[in-house]
Amino acid sequence: MYKTLVIVSLLLSFSGHCADEKDVLKTIKKFGKELKKELKKGLKKSATEAIKVCHMKAPEITLKNSNEKIQIGRVSLKNRNPNNVPKEWMLSYIDDFYRSGNKTGYKIVDLGEKKGLLKPIVTMPLCLKCHGTEISEEVVKEISAKYPNDKATGYKTGEIRGFFWAIYTPTKPKKE
Template identity: 40%
Template sequence: MKVLLISLLSFFTFADNYSERGKEALLPLKKSLMKELKAGLKSHGAMGALKVCNIKAMDITDSKSTKKYKVGRSSLKNRNPKNAPSPWMSKALIDYEKTKSKKPRVIRIDSDKTAYVEPIYLKGLCLTCHGSQISSSLKKEINSLYPLDKATGYKAGDFRGIFWVEFN
C-alpha cells in the first residue's frame, strides 16, 4: 500500500511539474501569435491575418523553442503541411476530437520524452479564415498560399488542434 501511494504521489508531482512548465512555455507563443494576427487584421483585414500566418507564424513558433523544449501547433486538418502531426500528436488529436475535452494534458511520448498539450477550440474571429463562409477572394488567396489546405469548414466552438510542448 505504501509503495502504491508513493508511486501515485510521484506520478502526480511529475505531471504537475510538466503541466506548469508546459503552460509557461506556451504562453509567449500564444501571446506573440495573437498579437501579430490582431495587428494583421487591424491593418489589412483577413488578408493581413492570412499573410501573418503564411509569413510570420512559423518563425514566431521556432523562435519560442529553446534547448529545453520545442513548441508548436498541430491539427489533423492542418493548413500548413509544416504543422502536420507526429504520431504521438495524432493520438492526442484524435482523442481530443473524440472526447471534446478542454483540459490540457501531460503525455509520456517514450521513456525519454514527455509532452504537454493544450486543445485549441475555435472562437468567432477564427471563422473568418477557418469557417464555412469564407469570402471568395480570401478563399482564392488561401488556396494560392496553401494548395493542400484542410483547415476550413469549422463552426465556433469546434476543436481545431493543439498547442504542444515537447520537452528534451
C-alpha cells in the first residue's frame, strides 16, 4: 500500500508542468548523448555524410528532447546554424563562463516565473574535423553549402564550443 502511494505520488510529480534542476540536467545529458550517437554514426561513413546527418538530425533531436516542462537547445557566440544565436538573457552568463574559465559547471538563471540553465560544451578532438582550425576542402564545401554564414570554425581542443541551454518552470517557485 505504502509502495503504491509512493509510486503514485512520484508519477504525479513527474506529470506536472514543473521540473527541477536534476530533471533538466538529465534531459541535457540525454540530448547530448543522442547528438553524439548520430554524429558518430555519420562519421563512420565520412565527415561530409556526418554534416548531412547533423544538418537534418540536430534540429530534430533538439525538438524531440523539449517538452511542456523543459525547452532545450544549443547556442554559440560563433554559431553554425543561424537559429543558435544566444538569447539576450544568456549573454552576460556566457561572458562569465569565458572570463572565469569554468567549463565543467553550469549556471542557473532566474527568469521570473521560469528558470534558465546554461552548461558549456567543450571542444574535443572528435569535433575538430568540422569546428577546428584545419578543415578539409570537402568539409568546408559541404558546410558552406548548408551554412553560408557559418562562424563555427577555428576551435582548439578544450575550448568552449558553445552551450546547452534550458528554460523550465521550477518545481518550487520562489516566494516573493
